[in-house]
Amino acid sequence: MPARPRFPGRLGAIALLCLLACSRAAFAEAAPLRLGIMPFNSTLALLKTHQPLIAHLERSLGRRVVVHSAADYFTHINQLLAGDYDLAITGPHFGAMAAERGMRLLFRYTAELRLLVVVRNDAAIERASDLRGRRLALPSRLSLASLGGVRWLAENGLQPGRDFRMIEYSSHGAAVAAVAAGEADAAITAHTPLRQVPEDILAQTRVLASNVSVPHVMTLAHERLGAAEIDRIRGALAAFPATAAGQAFFRDTAYRGYVEVSAADLAELRPFVALTVNMMR
Structure with missing residues (x-):
């Protein structure tokens, strides 16, 4: 009688475990978390600023995080509302809109978003009325700063097209x-x-303050990730401010930390959401 192979069950089990491990690794590699960041700065600057946060999320979640930044605000908000991102760091008015389209609000930055006007050091501009007849640069008309700025100028009697x-x-x-x-x-x-x-650009300019402030940038996760994974992401974000990298991030950006998005925040953003919808039509 021929000798039977020894330990076929154990070898088969080991082979199956190896196959499962390889499959899981391949799946994790094939399906990283897609993080969409609103293009409020150049892609290179956004990557540099957010690298500590991205590294923290990857360590905490055991998943790769791939950053996507659109060419402009119109593209970003359309991709956000279409569900193209698993995670998003976006303007508060965009966040409020996305919360009605399958995204879960996680946090907003603690700091308020304070509107500023930047002029050259030698410019004879000291107040809103001095902007009459001037050329005003906007970081996309859909940015909350732009919407708030145009609203602030209107409150000071200046209308776009007519006065600037x-x-x-x-x-x-x-x-x-x-x-x-x-x-x-x-x-x-x-x-x-x-x-x-x-710094070399800032050195040529000075800042005029306004009295406009609104809730700051929000972080969201898509509901398709499931409640358990969203809770893991929320926990990882909540732990970030206590790390050395997180402390440096919030100090250097002046974001200060994370807070929950409140009903009052969303109510304050409603006029800006309405303006955004009108401008996208």
Whole structure:
């Protein structure tokens, strides 16, 4: 009688475990989390700023995180509402819109989004009325800073087209750079994006404050990830501010930390959501 092979069950089990492990690894490699970041700055600047957060999420979740940043705000919001992203870091008005289209609100930044006007150091501009007849650079007309800025100027008696000319740029950094280069007389921006503008450009400009502040940028997760995975992501984000990398991130960006998105935040954003919808039509 021929000898029977020894331990076929054990060998088969080992082979099956190896196959499952390889399949899981391949699946994880094939399906990273897609993180969409609103293009408020250049893609290179966004990657540099958010790299500590991305590294933290990958370590905490055991999944790769691939960053996607659209060429402009119109593309970003359309992709966000279409469900193209698993995770998103986006404007608060965009976040409020996406919450009605399958995205779960996780956190917003603790800091308020404060509107600023940037002018050249030698410009004879000190107040809103001095912007009459000027060229105003906007970081996309769909950015919350732009919407708030135009609203603020209207409250000061200035209407676009009639009292000033709007020039749209791809990002906050590009709008501020246009002022430094003399292509525009002033730029609408906010205090946190301004922290990410190169020092040589900032050195040529100065800032005028406004009285406009709104809830800050929001972080969301798509409901298709499932409740358990969303809870893991929420936990990873909540732990980030306590890490050394997180402390540096929130200090350098002036975002300060994370807070829950409240009903009051969403109510405050409703007028800006309505403006955004009208401008997208």
